[in-house]
Amino acid sequence: MWMLLAAWLLVSCVKKPTGALVVNELPAIYPDYVGVTIPADIAPLDFNMADEAVSQMFVTVSGSNGGEMTGSGEWARFDIDEWHELTRLNRGGELRVEVCAKKNGQWTQYREFSIYVSNMPLEDFGLTYRRIAPGYEVGGNIGIYERDIHTFSERALLMESAVPGRCFNCHTANRTDPKQLTLQIRGEGGGTMVQKDGRQQWLNTKTDSTKAAGSYAYWHPDGRYCAYATNAVHQAFFVGAGQRIEAYHDFSNVVVLDTESNKLLLSPLLMTEDLEIFPAFSPDGKWIYYSTSKPCRVPAEYEKVKCSVCRIAFNAQDGTFGTQVDTLLNGPQADKSFTLVRPSYDGRWLMYCQTSRSNFPVFHKDADLWLMDLQTGRTRTLSEANSPDTESYHNWSSNSHWFVFASKRDDGMYARLYMACIDRNGVVGKPFMLPQRNPREYYAKMFDSYNCPDFTKTAVDFDARETHRQVFSEERVQVKIKD
Numbered sequence: 001m002w003m004l005l006a007a008w009l010l011v012s013c014v015k016k017p018t019g020a021l022v023v024n025e026l027p028a029i030y031p032d033y034v035g036v037t038i039p040a041d042i043a044p045l046d047f048n049m050a051d052e053a054v055s056q057m058f059v060t061v062s063g064s065n066g067g068e069m070t071g072s073g074e075w076a077r078f079d080i081d082e083w084h085e086l087t088r089l090n091r092g093g094e095l096r097v098e099v100c101a102k103k104n105g106q107w108t109q110y111r112e113f114s115i116y117v118s119n120m121p122l123e124d125f126g127l128t129y130r131r132i133a134p135g136y137e138v139g140g141n142i143g144i145y146e147r148d149i150h151t152f153s154e155r156a157l158l159m160e161s162a163v164p165g166r167c168f169n170c171h172t173a174n175r176t177d178p179k180q181l182t183l184q185i186r187g188e189g190g191g192t193m194v195q196k197d198g199r200q201q202w203l204n205t206k207t208d209s210t211k212a213a214g215s216y217a218y219w220h221p222d223g224r225y226c227a228y229a230t231n232a233v234h235q236a237f238f239v240g241a242g243q244r245i246e247a248y249h250d251f252s253n254v255v256v257l258d259t260e261s262n263k264l265l266l267s268p269l270l271m272t273e274d275l276e277i278f279p280a281f282s283p284d285g286k287w288i289y290y291s292t293s294k295p296c297r298v299p300a301e302y303e304k305v306k307c308s309v310c311r312i313a314f315n316a317q318d319g320t321f322g323t324q325v326d327t328l329l330n331g332p333q334a335d336k337s338f339t340l341v342r343p344s345y346d347g348r349w350l351m352y353c354q355t356s357r358s359n360f361p362v363f364h365k366d367a368d369l370w371l372m373d374l375q376t377g378r379t380r381t382l383s384e385a386n387s388p389d390t391e392s393y394h395n396w397s398s399n400s401h402w403f404v405f406a407s408k409r410d411d412g413m414y415a416r417l418y419m420a421c422i423d424r425n426g427v428v429g430k431p432f433m434l435p436q437r438n439p440r441e442y443y444a445k446m447f448d449s450y451n452c453p454d455f456t457k458t459a460v461d462f463d464a465r466e467t468h469r470q471v472f473s474e475e476r477v478q479v480k481i482k483d
Contacts, residue, residue, distance in 0.1 A: 016070075017058055020100050020107035027099040027110035029076075030440050031410075034113045037421050037429025039122035039402065040087040041150050044078035045115065045432065046071070048440040049101050056102040061115075063090035075438050080151055092119040116429065118421045120401040124149070124176055124455040127404060127417065127434070128157070130169050131448035134413060144171050144183070146460050149419075152437050158183075162464045163471045166190065169452060172226075174219035175283075175345055176398040178460040182217045182226055191476050194226070194259050198461040203262060204476040206230070210264065211251055218280045222316055225265075226257045227279035227288055233360070236299035247360035248298040248305065252277040254290050258319060263482040267321035269312055277307070277359055280341050287311045288321075289341040289350070293331065293359055306331035307359050309338045309352060319482065328372070329379070337361075340392060343374070344400035349426065350374055351403065353392050354381070362392045362406070362415065362451065369394055369405060371426060384428040385420050395454040404453045405431075415449040 026034055028050035038045065049057060059076040062068040067086045071078040076099070086095065095115040101108055126149045132142040143159040158168065167186045174180035181195040191202045192214050205214040205228065214228025231252035237245055254270040254277070257263075270276050270290070279290045291307040298305065309329040313322025329338045329352075339361055340353045350372040353361040361367035367390045369382040385391065387409035394405035401422060406415040410433075420431035436442040 016060065017100050017102070017107040020109040022109045024111055026113055027101065029099070031433040033097075033115060033432055035116070035430050036432035037116040037118050038087070038432055039118055039120065039421070040091050041084050042087065042122065043149060043151055043435040044071075044080055044083040045435050046075060046077050046437055046439060048075040048438070049099075051101075051103065052440075054101045054103045058100040058107075060098045061086065062096050062098075064093035064096065065090045075440070077437070084150070087117050090117045093117055118401075118429065120421055120423065121399070122149070122397055122402045122419075123457075124398050125458050126150075126456055127453050128171060128173070128178075128456055128460060129417065129450045129453040130171070131446075131450060133447055134415075134449045142167065144168070146456070147434070148459075149434070152435070156464075157460055157462045158464050158467060162468045166471065170215045170217050171452065171454075172217040172219065173454060173456055173460075174223055175221060176396075176455045176457050178456045178458060178462075180219060180223050181460070181462070182219070184213065184215045184217070185471055186213075186215075189471055189474050191471070192228075192257075193467070193470075194257075195462070196223075196259070198463070200463070200466055200470060202470045202476050203257075204478050205255075205257065205264070207264065207479060207481055209266065209481050210253065210255060214255065214257065216278050220256075220281045220314075220316060221283060221285045224258060224260055225281075225314075225316065225319070226259055227254060227281060228257060229254055229277045229279060229290075231275070231277060234299070236302065243363070243365075245363050246299060246302050246358065247363055248302055249275055249277060249359055250298055251275065251295075252359075254279045254288065256288075256314070256319070257479065258482065261482070262477055262479045264479050265319045265321070265482050267312065269321065269323075269325050275307075275359060278340055280343060281314070282311075282343055283345050283347045285316050286314060288314050289328075289343065291339045291341065291359060293337070303357050305337060305357050305359055306335065307337040307339050308332070309341055309350075328377075338370075340394065342394055342396060344396050345398065346400040348374060348400065348424075349422070351382075351394055351396075353394075362390060365389055365408075365412075367392050373426060380426075382428055385418070385431050390415070393451050393453060397455045398457055402455075404455060406450050406453060407431075410443070413449075414443075414447075415451060416443070417450045417453050 171183040212230040216229040252275040256265040293307040308331040355364045368386045390408040417434040418431040421429045
């Protein structure tokens with residue numbers, strides 16, 4: 001302990017280096033936090049120099065509204081409490097960051113850059129996400145994790161070691177409220193978990209009238225209903241350079257589960273020979289958005305998969321559906337594929353993925369985020385957030401002013417998490433990577449991709465031991481079809 005205290009005192013007493021070579025260029029840092037927009041109280045944006053030959057750094061951060069702090073060492077490391085105090089003080093302003101780096105005994109002082117602190121709060125506690133190695137196997141050391149976004153604290157909610165041999169995903173809270181949670185365990189002994197206020201119920205959501213169990217879930221805002229896609233996902237692998245893998249579905253329909261009666265609500269308009277997938281309720285609960293595509297001989301005709309975005313009315317009073325389907329984005333007509341529709345909780349925006357093909361965009365380099373203004377119907381690419389590589393798996397914060405998404409822009413292989421703000425006019429700030437302590441070392445040692453991230457208002461109440469007991473008891477409540 002005394003050694004740690006002494007090390008801290010040495011760091012805290014480090015002074016700005018003298019005799020540095022001053023250059024008129026921005027520092028190349030990892031992650032790229034130059035010009036990003038952040039919320040107050042986010043975890044400190046620690047960063048490394050991109051040049052691994054740099055042996056030491058000294059960084060000064062000063063606020064346009066006042067306040068200053070420093071970080072020094074092998075990487076720019078900032079105290080959490082000081083960082084929070086500085087970002088709160090500078091809401092609506094900016095942090096000016098000056099970097100000095102030592103390489104081969106010579107200090108260099110770089111041009112100052114800005115980090116913008118938004119006036120829009122991010123009040124949610126954290127993020128949930130699945131971490132999985134991109135090795136395309138079933139099972140393995142996968143896990144669903146929770147991260148406090150204001151600190152660096154991460155904890156596992158459910159690991160494969162608790163349910164050996166099972167694959168799980170589709171963990172979904174109700175509009176960021178984890179008091180209502182669902183997830184799906186696939187394969188032998190699988191089932192659909194519906195958890196309310198910490199109590200787990202395990203269901204068999206496959207019936208004689210549906211082809212598979214439920215997945216790709218989305219809660220109705222009143223918490224009684226939950227929409228699922230019933231499908232099976234497959235993988236096809238390519239030989240040679242270029243695309244490595246294609247994931248596809250050979251069937252998919254959309255159903256709604258009444259979690260009070262454990263009955264499935266079906267509509268013939270959502271149970272066609274076409275593939276209906278990725279349902280999402282509108283914020284007022286009166287519509288179900290989803291993607292749909294014509295059946296193809298997949299994987300041979302994988303390039304023909306073009307998804308449209310549609311919606312159908314839903315009446316929560318009696319659990320009935322509308323009698324017509326509206327097409328909002330026509331995939332075959334545009335020669336594109338539109339998937340993963342996510343409406344903002346304030347009802348203003350519809351965010352979705354656009355690719356050249358496929359109903360599984362995470363494996364496509366051209367997957368970009370797009371935004372529809374639900375007041376005007378106008379659409380645009382989110383050029384402020386997109387990169388030359390894959391963007392997918394996006395979700396909204398509870399106040400609809402921030403969103404999280406997975407991007408492969410870092411190395412083209414591993415999906416990392418990024419967050420970005422969006423103002424009332426739809427202007428998006430430069431996204432920032434989820435902060436980590438010593439980020440280069442963290443990601444060099446962590447061979448996982450992130451997927452299905454979502455914000456949570458509070459910490460998740462989840463009992464992995466109860467999940468283990470339920471999964472291996474294989475006791476399931478059989479859902480029925482509502483007459």
